[in-house]
Amino acid sequence: MAAMARSPLLLVAALVSVFFSHAAGILTLDPVQADVTAGDDGTKVYIVFTERQPTTVEMPELEASAAVSSFHHDMLSDLLNDSSSVANRIVYHYSRSLHGFAARLTEDERNRLAGNEDVISIHEKKVYWPHTTRSWNFLDLPQHNDPARLKFEKDVVIGMVDSGIFPESASFSDAGLPPPPSKWKGVCTSNFTCTNKIIGARAYKDGNRTVSPVDTEGHGTHTSSTAAGRAVAGASMGGVAGGTARGAVPGARLAVYKVCWDDGCGSEDIVAAFDDAVADGVDVISASLGSGRAWDYSEDPIAVGAVSNVAPWAVSVAATTTDRKIVSEMVLGNGKRVVGLAVTAFRHLEGDKPALLVNPGSCAEETLMGRRYRGAVLMCDDPIDPAGFKDTGAVAAIRPHPSSDVRGDTARAYPIPAVIVTEEQYKEIQDFYNTTRLPMVTVKNSATVKDESAPTVASFSSRGPNMVTHGIIKPDISAPGVDILAAWTGLTTATGSKVDNRRVAYNIVSGTSMACPHVTGAAAYVKSVHPDWSPAAVLSAIVTTATPVVNHAPEAELAFGAGLVNPMGVRYPGIVYDAGEADYLAFLCAQGYNATQLATMTGTKKTTTATCKDRTATSVGDLNYPSIAVPVINYGVPFAAEFPRRVTNVGPAASVYRAKVVGTPAGVKITVAPEELAFSEKKQTLGFKVSVSGTLTVNGTIGASAALVWSDGKHLVRSPIYVFPHKLYYDF
Numbered sequence: 001m002a003a004m005a006r007s008p009l010l011l012v013a014a015l016v017s018v019f020f021s022h023a024a025g026i027l028t029l030d031p032v033q034a035d036v037t038a039g040d041d042g043t044k045v046y047i048v049f050t051e052r053q054p055t056t057v058e059m060p061e062l063e064a065s066a067a068v069s070s071f072h073h074d075m076l077s078d079l080l081n082d083s084s085s086v087a088n089r090i091v092y093h094y095s096r097s098l099h100g101f102a103a104r105l106t107e108d109e110r111n112r113l114a115g116n117e118d119v120i121s122i123h124e125k126k127v128y129w130p131h132t133t134r135s136w137n138f139l140d141l142p143q144h145n146d147p148a149r150l151k152f153e154k155d156v157v158i159g160m161v162d163s164g165i166f167p168e169s170a171s172f173s174d175a176g177l178p179p180p181p182s183k184w185k186g187v188c189t190s191n192f193t194c195t196n197k198i199i200g201a202r203a204y205k206d207g208n209r210t211v212s213p214v215d216t217e218g219h220g221t222h223t224s225s226t227a228a229g230r231a232v233a234g235a236s237m238g239g240v241a242g243g244t245a246r247g248a249v250p251g252a253r254l255a256v257y258k259v260c261w262d263d264g265c266g267s268e269d270i271v272a273a274f275d276d277a278v279a280d281g282v283d284v285i286s287a288s289l290g291s292g293r294a295w296d297y298s299e300d301p302i303a304v305g306a307v308s309n310v311a312p313w314a315v316s317v318a319a320t321t322t323d324r325k326i327v328s329e330m331v332l333g334n335g336k337r338v339v340g341l342a343v344t345a346f347r348h349l350e351g352d353k354p355a356l357l358v359n360p361g362s363c364a365e366e367t368l369m370g371r372r373y374r375g376a377v378l379m380c381d382d383p384i385d386p387a388g389f390k391d392t393g394a395v396a397a398i399r400p401h402p403s404s405d406v407r408g409d410t411a412r413a414y415p416i417p418a419v420i421v422t423e424e425q426y427k428e429i430q431d432f433y434n435t436t437r438l439p440m441v442t443v444k445n446s447a448t449v450k451d452e453s454a455p456t457v458a459s460f461s462s463r464g465p466n467m468v469t470h471g472i473i474k475p476d477i478s479a480p481g482v483d484i485l486a487a488w489t490g491l492t493t494a495t496g497s498k499v500d501n502r503r504v505a506y507n508i509v510s511g512t513s514m515a516c517p518h519v520t521g522a523a524a525y526v527k528s529v530h531p532d533w534s535p536a537a538v539l540s541a542i543v544t545t546a547t548p549v550v551n552h553a554p555e556a557e558l559a560f561g562a563g564l565v566n567p568m569g570v571r572y573p574g575i576v577y578d579a580g581e582a583d584y585l586a587f588l589c590a591q592g593y594n595a596t597q598l599a600t601m602t603g604t605k606k607t608t609t610a611t612c613k614d615r616t617a618t619s620v621g622d623l624n625y626p627s628i629a630v631p632v633i634n635y636g637v638p639f640a641a642e643f644p645r646r647v648t649n650v651g652p653a654a655s656v657y658r659a660k661v662v663g664t665p666a667g668v669k670i671t672v673a674p675e676e677l678a679f680s681e682k683k684q685t686l687g688f689k690v691s692v693s694g695t696l697t698v699n700g701t702i703g704a705s706a707a708l709v710w711s712d713g714k715h716l717v718r719s720p721i722y723v724f725p726h727k728l729y730y731d732f
């Protein structure tokens, strides 16, 4: 298990983000920038991965960096006619844990550079976006500022690759924390002052490293405090969802890598952050970023950064609801209550005063301009222009949910008081308006209600299968991501909108981004108890201890992965499915990557060509992964597949585990051989084989769910098995 123990585990938000597309259209939001276009000089930013430079291995870090930089300069001088401009073209040197650079190149230069024998791969810049107190209680993680636990957690460093941090927040107090662990090599740049809580802070913007890591967006502050915020009593967003706000591992240290700005998160900045984070010595990297689509691993700079040198695999996280649902309430003059969805917390609504309901015909900018509706509540059946709304002097707006196909499971905060209702509720309000001479309504601030149906996977959370490899269940795991209260930056408003004038210390936000740091926290928790575990072992502990989510038709595991993360269970999984670099290489060979693509991910052309030749017989399902995906040809087509696995004993030395297959679906046969594993020592590894065969039948769900559970009487080590027609995803 030692092989990759020093690599951090990378956590990413689930698959692709559809959060932004769902959010659009309700109110006029800032436009989402599309593709990256060439600059005035016809150049674009490219990330270039190069051969490892062996000469630098023995040198002190500064000297090695200088040597690598001059290697990059030489490469570019050969390429450009005017070598004096080389320095202006380089955006980043990646030299600490990765091998390569980012530079501005014309298409012609890019093509010529690709022919250089030291170049492994070249990737055009891509833009990612952030996937945008109660949740930990919902996961049964006891609250603590327990000095005994701080003692373990203090040596764990979480790297947040996000929009920075707001250090003044009470959630990041360093009270009672000792100086950083001796392994730590990070720094705080710009005029950011490190504390014993935030022990590293760097920022990257288009090659500029002297920008401030302070969070001006809020997203990074929110995710950082969810993962590792101190317990802060009496936190709420303007009185809504009050309680104690806290992270999973309040004693863990934070290292902040700011890569997200108001125009997104550039891949060349993200790769620079990875390069530093690994060399600085973080244990877990949390990057709640998405791109709107899944890229092939060898094209996706996040996967390349992850596979080649950062972590062998990325954990993807789905977002679920919690049992605390936030609703926005309104009472019509006839006494009828209308319960809508929105996070409403405005001082002027306190006191629950009735207001006149008015239909302006439209809430577009042209219509509202110059009109006065002082103190009124507006009915808006088209998108609302928030600035126009404010100028009218109205107190609130009612808006039907724009698309009926989206399950209304997520309350969002708006820059103005907006009650989001269903089409039926809206008709009811229209009817009341049409038939009442003086239609009065009372719009209230949000309240919380108990949601008995929780956890369910949020409608905005992406569903599997893994678009690149069908043979892996993605997402891996679920965690709360709906209506999450956590710290916010003081440098923007509650919604980030200029129209909003509310500054909040805590904010309620939903997204796979909010789910991701819950699992980051759980991973850090594992690391605090087992600092020597590999990323694969940590992932295994997270997956095999998850609480299964029941009745989630039709996507089942493709929506929630192994189930809801169990932060208390993760520490003592009993046995783990471990894997190292060789396992991931074999997996990538089985996936059909050619030598060039493999070299991209491993950082060198030399070893991989040979490695893959030996491994042509392996299949994707052979990867020692803690879950088993069985993609079959189609319903009604007989199949048979075998999955070799091996488990390592991390519990008591003498432990005997017995296998049990639970929930075998009709028409499917699952066997395990051997059915008993008798360990005699710690860290001992034993192998077994799972055979799955039969015929998948159509019955209203996409696939068939089962699970393999190993138990020694104390531990339950559960691996989901999911059989599904891989053809189907093309038709989604």
Ligand SMILES: *[C@@H]1O[C@H](CO)[C@@H](O)[C@H](O)[C@H]1NC(C)=O
Binding pocket: 081
């Ligand atoms: C650089 O040199 C190449 C080959 O000599 C030539 O085709 C190209 O036009 C030159 N580019 C510039 C910007 O001078």
Ligand SMILES: *[C@@H]1O[C@H](CO)[C@@H](O)[C@H](O)[C@H]1NC(C)=O
Binding pocket: 208, 209, 210, 211, 212
């Ligand atoms: C980097 O950003 C800082 C802060 O915005 C600015 O002062 C500095 O001039 C920038 N440096 C470069 C090289 O653009």
Ligand SMILES: *[C@@H]1O[C@H](CO)[C@@H](O)[C@H](O)[C@H]1NC(C)=O
Binding pocket: 190, 191, 211, 212
């Ligand atoms: C440095 O800190 C000061 C005071 O907090 C702030 O006003 C200034 O903008 C900061 N400079 C940078 C480059 O962030």
Ligand SMILES: *[C@@H]1O[C@H](CO)[C@@H](O)[C@H](O)[C@H]1NC(C)=O
Binding pocket: 427, 428, 430, 431, 434
């Ligand atoms: C209310 O009146 C509006 C316009 O007068 C009309 O479009 C709408 O259908 C009516 N709604 C109901 C529910 O009666």
Ligand SMILES: *[C@@H]1O[C@H](CO)[C@@H](O)[C@H](O)[C@H]1NC(C)=O
Binding pocket: 594, 595, 596, 597
């Ligand atoms: C490897 O695969 C990529 C993507 O399919 C392709 O562009 C490249 O030409 C291939 N390289 C070799 C050496 O076959």
Ligand SMILES: *[C@@H]1O[C@H](CO)[C@@H](O)[C@H](O)[C@H]1NC(C)=O
Binding pocket: 664, 665, 666, 699, 700, 701, 703, 704, 705
């Ligand atoms: C369909 O099959 C799946 C897997 O066997 C099972 O979990 C589910 O209950 C079945 N659904 C119906 C409606 O029979």
